[in-house]
Every structure is written in C-alpha cells, then in structure tokens.
Amino acid sequence: MTFLARIRLVLFAVVLLGIAASSGQAMAQKLGPDGAPDPTASVTSERDLLKRFPRVEGRIDIPDSKAAVLIQPAGRSWDYFHEVLLHWGGAIVILGTIALLGLAYLILGRIRIAAGRSGQKVLRFKAFERFSHWLTAVSFVALGLTGLxxxxxxxxxxxxxxxxAFSRLSESAKYVHNFTSFAFMAGLALIVLIFLKDNLPERVDLDWLRQGGGFIRGKHAPAGRFNLGEKLVYWLSVAAGVAVSLSGLLLLFPFYGTNIADMQLAQVAHAVVAILFVALILAHIYIGTLGMEGAFEAMGTGQVDLNWAKEHHDLWLARQLANENRPEAPSAAPAE
Structure with a gap:
C-alpha cells in the first residue's frame, strides 16, 4: 500500500508540474517582450476574424444603423481601388495624355493659318456665349485641381x-470643390442650352472626317459652326459633366436615398469619370492654345480672323457673310 501511495503521489506531482508548465507558457504568451502584460495576446487576429465574419458590426445607441458597420467586404475592395488602382490608373491616363499631346506637338507642330492673317475679323461667339464657356471652364479647373x-x-x-500645411490646404480644397460644383453645373446647363443646336450631326461631318479633319496637308475639311471633332468633345463633355454632377451630388448629400454600397459606387464612378474628363479637357485646351493658331481668340475676344474661319469653318462663315449682306426689308411708306 505504501508503494502504491508513493506511485500515486508521483503521478499527482507530474500532473501538477504539467499544469504549471502549460499555465506558465500561456502566461508568457500574454506578456510582451518587456515582460509587461499584453492585453491583445489572446485576441483573435483580424485576418482570422474576417474569414469567419466578413461583415463586422458593432453595438450603437443612435438610430442610424449604418454607423454600426465597422468593416464590410465592399469597403475593403473600395479601399484597394482608391489607394492602388485609382493612383496607378489616374497617373497613367493623365500623364499618358500629356505625353501624347507633347508628341503631337513635336510631330505636327502648331497648325498655322495657311493663307496668313487677313486682318479682318468675324464675330464667332457673343459675350453671353463666352461667359457660359468661361464659367464652366474656370469652375472645371478649380474642381479638377482640388479633386486631384x-x-x-x-x-x-x-x-x-x-x-x-497639407491638412490646411486639403480642408480649404474640400470647401472649394464642394461649392464650386454648383457653378460648374450652372455653366454646364448653359452650355447645353446655348450650343445644342449647333452640335447636332450633319452630313458635312462625314466630309470633314474623310478629309482628315484638317490635319492632312493639302486637304480642306469643310465644317459648319462646329466640326465633327468639336462636336465629339461637346457631347463627351456633356456626358461626363452630367455623370460627375449626379455622382457628386450623391457624395455631397450622402445617404439621401442611398446606402453604403451606393455611396461606394458613386465614389468609384465619380473618380473614374473625373480622371477621363480631365484627360479630355487637356486635349481640348491643347487644341485651343498651342495646337492651332487663332483658335483661342474665338473664346478670348469672340472674334476670329477671316482666313482662319475660311480654313476651319467655311460653311459657317458663308452663312455669316450671307446674313450680313442680306438686304434689309423696305420700310413701309408713311401714311398721307
């Protein structure tokens, strides 16, 4: 009996030592490198937690249930888009556009007025038309810079x-972006109303395309008030302007009839369309300044050189001259 008692005592001691060793190991895991307790040692890792529960919600005391959502799968996808895809894609599109425009300038140079300046001016855009254009253009530049x-x-x-300094600048840029958007939408509406009829498709647009749009030397490309290239810029700008305006309003007034997924889609659409819009307007600015002699004067002063109008918008010029030379209707004879 004494021998059996000793065996039981030894076994009991071994069990106690095993329990103490496992407890010591667990305690060591809960201590940090400096020996201080680590409160997160026994916490499930975020990666393991998200594998089991892709959508993590908390407990809140306010009526807005959306505030309880801490992490959700679409949010991580949006974060990857905003922090990775948008950076690379936006840089490639914008810098690629600038590189292509620089290459075009090196190859083609500035398109000069072939016959030289005549010294005679023709009114191309009235004051209110220029105001509508510059209202949209200036507000777009402000939105583009603050958005970038x-x-x-x-x-x-x-x-x-x-x-x-970056925090102060970004805070100011946010307010500029938000409030300038209304000026842009007003200018966009005016652009649509004023220039819609002149940007409708015409048969002459096909002739302009067949002649290379005036970029092929020795070929004349006929055009009305706006050629096919300008019409494409107009319609693409209107479509992009409407898209960024609608998505921007959703972002400016969040969760009015939308949920978290809708807001993420609005942010993606707003960012993608805005980047493409910037690239389009860079090409438009290039043509209107460095790319073509005499083009900027149309929106700068409203008047263009007669020879420039003959070379780029001959059909429109013919109608303008015909209207100017049209004889006035004779006035009624005075009653006796």
Missing part, C-alpha cells in the same frame, strides 16, 4: 509641404 489633390495629394504634396 484628393487622389494624389498624399503622394505628391504631403512629402513636400508637411502634414500641417
């Missing part, structure tokens, strides 16, 4: 000016 700061500011500006 949202996408590329942390990469480009933050290392240059530091976090404090």
């Amino acid at each position: 700061n949202i996408t590329f500011g942390k990469i480009v500006l933050l290392p240059l000016i530091g976090p404090d």
